[in-house]
Amino acid sequence: MRLIVLNLILAWIISFSVDCKDQEGDVTEVDELIRYSDGYAKQGNLEKALILANRAITLEPKNEKAKIQLSKVYATIASNFVDKFDCDSAKKYATKALELFKDNDGAYNDLSLCAMAEKKFNECIKYANEHLRLDSIYGSNSNAPYNNLAVCYREMKEYGLATENFLESLKRDPPERMGMKNIFSLGKIYFIQGNREGAKKYLEEFIKKYDNVSRWELRREFEIQYKESKKLLEVVNSGAKIGYPKGKEPAFNTDFVGILEGRSSSSKK
Numbered sequence: 001m002r003l004i005v006l007n008l009i010l011a012w013i014i015s016f017s018v019d020c021k022d023q024e025g026d027v028t029e030v031d032e033l034i035r036y037s038d039g040y041a042k043q044g045n046l047e048k049a050l051i052l053a054n055r056a057i058t059l060e061p062k063n064e065k066a067k068i069q070l071s072k073v074y075a076t077i078a079s080n081f082v083d084k085f086d087c088d089s090a091k092k093y094a095t096k097a098l099e100l101f102k103d104n105d106g107a108y109n110d111l112s113l114c115a116m117a118e119k120k121f122n123e124c125i126k127y128a129n130e131h132l133r134l135d136s137i138y139g140s141n142s143n144a145p146y147n148n149l150a151v152c153y154r155e156m157k158e159y160g161l162a163t164e165n166f167l168e169s170l171k172r173d174p175p176e177r178m179g180m181k182n183i184f185s186l187g188k189i190y191f192i193q194g195n196r197e198g199a200k201k202y203l204e205e206f207i208k209k210y211d212n213v214s215r216w217e218l219r220r221e222f223e224i225q226y227k228e229s230k231k232l233l234e235v236v237n238s239g240a241k242i243g244y245p246k247g248k249e250p251a252f253n254t255d256f257v258g259i260l261e262g263r264s265s266s267s268k269k
Contacts, residue, residue: 071101087114105134143172194243
């Protein structure tokens, strides 16, 4: 009986060893290069990630997994250049990423942000819509394309479309800084549109969030918007007329504080 059990155990060990060897045999040098490239990219070592991904492509130029990995590395490099406000370099790497893998959502986000920075708002919208299309395919719930669309529509004075997309961005729980920008934008846009209830809601929310911010860099960044929100809210609560006729709305970055203070000075004279 003991001999039978030992034979069964031995047979299982041999079978297990064969399975492992078969699995190892399935892992090619290119697979290993891709895996290590991905690992280095996740650690932030993009130089090594790029070298390994390029080596995988050199070995198998038509390997789709290698193309996708190199595309991901290029898109991450592009994002780093966006963060440094170097859109020339960012666009170069984002374009390379899409040449390798046309459905790289990160690359479209980089191109959208650069188009926004360069005030090419129609391009920004085109890239953001591509990002949204891919999000629906991948099942992603990113707020980034909605934020990009909202900002571009806002700068084009398409305030109705801007509010729709700012609200969609907020639904997706954006980071604190972006969330505050979304909320301030909604408050000011509703003021421009003459929507007293909406302006009051979002201006009050922005002021509350600012008062509770603990990070000094955010307080400093939003100090001007905070002062403007308080001034606009005073007007909203006073019952004075707000809003502008359709087609005659001012640009979003109009200095409303200066205008309102000028009116106040004139009324005292």
